Amino acid sequence: MSGLNATHDPARRSWVESANAPGSDFPIQNLPFGVFSEGDGAARVGVAIGDMILDLTALEQAGTLVPAPGEWVFGDGVLNPFMALPQHVWSQTRARIAELLDAETGGPEGQILVAQADARMHLPFFVRSFTDFYASREHASNVGSMFRGPDNALMPNWLHLPVGYNGRASTVVVSGTAIRRPNGQLKAPDAAVPHFGPCRRLDIELEMGAVVGTPSEMGRPLTTEEAYDAIFGYVLLNDWSARDIQVWEYQPLGPFQAKAFATTISPWVVTREALEPFRVSTPERAMPLLPYLAESAPNNFDIRLEVDMVPAGGTAKTISRTNYRHMYYSSAQQLAHHSASGCAMCTGDLLGSGTVSGQTPDSLGSLLEITWNGRDPIDLGGVSRTFIEDGDTLTLRGWCEGDYRLGFGDCVGTILPAMQYGI
Amino acid sequence: MSGLNATHDPARRSWVESANAPGSDFPIQNLPFGVFSEGDGAARVGVAIGDMILDLTALEQAGTLVPAPGEWVFGDGVLNPFMALPQHVWSQTRARIAELLDAETGGPEGQILVAQADARMHLPFFVRSFTDFYASREHASNVGSMFRGPDNALMPNWLHLPVGYNGRASTVVVSGTAIRRPNGQLKAPDAAVPHFGPCRRLDIELEMGAVVGTPSEMGRPLTTEEAYDAIFGYVLLNDWSARDIQVWEYQPLGPFQAKAFATTISPWVVTREALEPFRVSTPERAMPLLPYLAESAPNNFDIRLEVDMVPAGGTAKTISRTNYRHMYYSSAQQLAHHSASGCAMCTGDLLGSGTVSGQTPDSLGSLLEITWNGRDPIDLGGVSRTFIEDGDTLTLRGWCEGDYRLGFGDCVGTILPAMQYGI
Numbered sequence: 001m002s003g004l005n006a007t008h009d010p011a012r013r014s015w016v017e018s019a020n021a022p023g024s025d026f027p028i029q030n031l032p033f034g035v036f037s038e039g040d041g042a043a044r045v046g047v048a049i050g051d052m053i054l055d056l057t058a059l060e061q062a063g064t065l066v067p068a069p070g071e072w073v074f075g076d077g078v079l080n081p082f083m084a085l086p087q088h089v090w091s092q093t094r095a096r097i098a099e100l101l102d103a104e105t106g107g108p109e110g111q112i113l114v115a116q117a118d119a120r121m122h123l124p125f126f127v128r129s130f131t132d133f134y135a136s137r138e139h140a141s142n143v144g145s146m147f148r149g150p151d152n153a154l155m156p157n158w159l160h161l162p163v164g165y166n167g168r169a170s171t172v173v174v175s176g177t178a179i180r181r182p183n184g185q186l187k188a189p190d191a192a193v194p195h196f197g198p199c200r201r202l203d204i205e206l207e208m209g210a211v212v213g214t215p216s217e218m219g220r221p222l223t224t225e226e227a228y229d230a231i232f233g234y235v236l237l238n239d240w241s242a243r244d245i246q247v248w249e250y251q252p253l254g255p256f257q258a259k260a261f262a263t264t265i266s267p268w269v270v271t272r273e274a275l276e277p278f279r280v281s282t283p284e285r286a287m288p289l290l291p292y293l294a295e296s297a298p299n300n301f302d303i304r305l306e307v308d309m310v311p312a313g314g315t316a317k318t319i320s321r322t323n324y325r326h327m328y329y330s331s332a333q334q335l336a337h338h339s340a341s342g343c344a345m346c347t348g349d350l351l352g353s354g355t356v357s358g359q360t361p362d363s364l365g366s367l368l369e370i371t372w373n374g375r376d377p378i379d380l381g382g383v384s385r386t387f388i389e390d391g392d393t394l395t396l397r398g399w400c401e402g403d404y405r406l407g408f409g410d411c412v413g414t415i416l417p418a419m420q421y422g423i
Numbered sequence: 424m425s426g427l428n429a430t431h432d433p434a435r436r437s438w439v440e441s442a443n444a445p446g447s448d449f450p451i452q453n454l455p456f457g458v459f460s461e462g463d464g465a466a467r468v469g470v471a472i473g474d475m476i477l478d479l480t481a482l483e484q485a486g487t488l489v490p491a492p493g494e495w496v497f498g499d500g501v502l503n504p505f506m507a508l509p510q511h512v513w514s515q516t517r518a519r520i521a522e523l524l525d526a527e528t529g530g531p532e533g534q535i536l537v538a539q540a541d542a543r544m545h546l547p548f549f550v551r552s553f554t555d556f557y558a559s560r561e562h563a564s565n566v567g568s569m570f571r572g573p574d575n576a577l578m579p580n581w582l583h584l585p586v587g588y589n590g591r592a593s594t595v596v597v598s599g600t601a602i603r604r605p606n607g608q609l610k611a612p613d614a615a616v617p618h619f620g621p622c623r624r625l626d627i628e629l630e631m632g633a634v635v636g637t638p639s640e641m642g643r644p645l646t647t648e649e650a651y652d653a654i655f656g657y658v659l660l661n662d663w664s665a666r667d668i669q670v671w672e673y674q675p676l677g678p679f680q681a682k683a684f685a686t687t688i689s690p691w692v693v694t695r696e697a698l699e700p701f702r703v704s705t706p707e708r709a710m711p712l713l714p715y716l717a718e719s720a721p722n723n724f725d726i727r728l729e730v731d732m733v734p735a736g737g738t739a740k741t742i743s744r745t746n747y748r749h750m751y752y753s754s755a756q757q758l759a760h761h762s763a764s765g766c767a768m769c770t771g772d773l774l775g776s777g778t779v780s781g782q783t784p785d786s787l788g789s790l791l792e793i794t795w796n797g798r799d800p801i802d803l804g805g806v807s808r809t810f811i812e813d814g815d816t817l818t819l820r821g822w823c824e825g826d827y828r829l830g831f832g833d834c835v836g837t838i839l840p841a842m843q844y845g846i
Contacts, residue, residue, distance in 0.1 A: 166679070196715055251580070
């Protein structure tokens, strides 16, 4: 399934002019899949092109696009039926869409385009499960150092396996959804007993999410090659975290309510095929990996990532600039490890990469690290922050730069005050 | 929703004679819901009565049973559509089924009964998510003592909140499904690096599973009263565990592949309403709980539990006898805590109670505890075991005893050898 083809040709241009602008996230080489609606209309599957959306549900009904003869795969308002089709069908469909949008082979006749400005975006797929990993060595070392001291920063297992845990699928939401500050059990270090109340150390985690298309059978593990191919695409992912709830609850079974209240993803799933030109190797191994995690090809991607923070009533400041390529484990390695016990993987499983932190102070993917657990407030133009306050807005952005730019769009959330409850 | 009604009348008898036998798990006072098929037929919803199954899919098609006018809720071969109906409909439907099966008000005419011996049971509901708790104080103390020493046996948070973690829904299987021994990363205490291979410390965890019927909105926590009512019913649950994979992988984010390969549940969902006569209080609090976890009624149940082990080629021995009433936290408290951050709960969410261990050596719910991490092998009539070997069969059983007996049926699994893989 891997390798470059005509859909990666940098010379290709679309008759949708906005797609050819140098700064566009969505040139004809991208063609990410999403789900949108207009007004009170039903949710439809579409592909982003420039500042427009091509309506695939309409194209399937018109017979212009037939991914699975005799079956409606774009009729349910979620990508799952399409992602469950064989991998070569993903590729053929993408090639056909590129033809339809190409300035030379296609044209506006018979197409239904909707302006992104007029559309409401929905969660693009039914999230069957959400698993979150911990694959940035810098992030794991920083957090471990804060919570367990510098001598126990990196656990002994970390260099041997992609550490991960099962998250909560029911609260994965699409970019733009307002996020309510959670309540929970909190215990001050000097308090004898915990109290219940609003989280005071609300944080982001800047991550990428890998979306599983091809399922695997229970009892039948995936190789890293099969795992790479099984991934349909990628989204930006903000794993909102309540640090004060987390530090009290997480031992010995891991994070639970601290991470259960919300996870935001970007609305467009950028296909793994579109990312092919931006493949890079994982960083050099500090320890040899066991054979089941070995990779025969570069399975990471060179994706630039940024976080903007807008304090309530203030103006945006970029608080982190980093790159997905720093991740010690690729998503293919994570997925192979996930299935190693025989765990069945499903269409719609979402795998968070873990917080993407780089080696420099301006490349950290969480406020926990940026402010060193609240010790060093950041200046946001007259106001300062350690953690997130009510009304603050956080935006993740991601894009690849090469012969062309290919972007993920924004992943945005604004914080609402906590509910008065349980006190 | 709580309280006793005519469906709990001990004097009631069924025209299905096997239901009236004193030892039956399925008298007319039980009426648990499950999903079955015959031969190559489609999966159908049914209710167990004595050694028979009443076919609810057929009764709905015939118009004898109409839980939701204008809607087929028993047509999909899973209980989710029925469990998503309002709670009073669960109760009305149960009352109507009792009438149809009652020796005085019902009769065989117009009913379709299938012998349980001729039916194949399926997973009774689509498991939207699986969360596993850790609510037996004895189990948590035993395991903590083994893994972290007696001084750190019970973590400081344990007496304040129901500790839990997100498990893996895709590998929840119905009783009778063969379980393949998992492979994974294992590290001997004296080894410098881990190796990859078959689990050598394969274990059971004897648990009850609470099945969520009524969903909750994101951002809208449940009280313990609402949580109690939201639970549709209960199953037996065996949370198969690979102790050697677990001990290497679990820090700092909790169990992952050690618990991801399989979880077995019993095929019949015993409704919460059927369990009403067996409500008991949780054990006395060692510490006061925060108000959001307070209970206004007894929310535990008096359910006797047993584990039988059959070594490959050998004969069955009961290796544990305990009771669900020992659990320090009720499933209502667990569900209330689960939603406290604003986490949305869904129809089909499965909540494992955590291993049910009592205070005596013959009442422990895992081999880890029974053999004290392999130190004290158990005698199974000429053969001994520390952990589970290939070909061994484990069976959980559960029942209530009062004016009548009400059972859960069996929850069985036999271990297949590990796949040759990844070495």
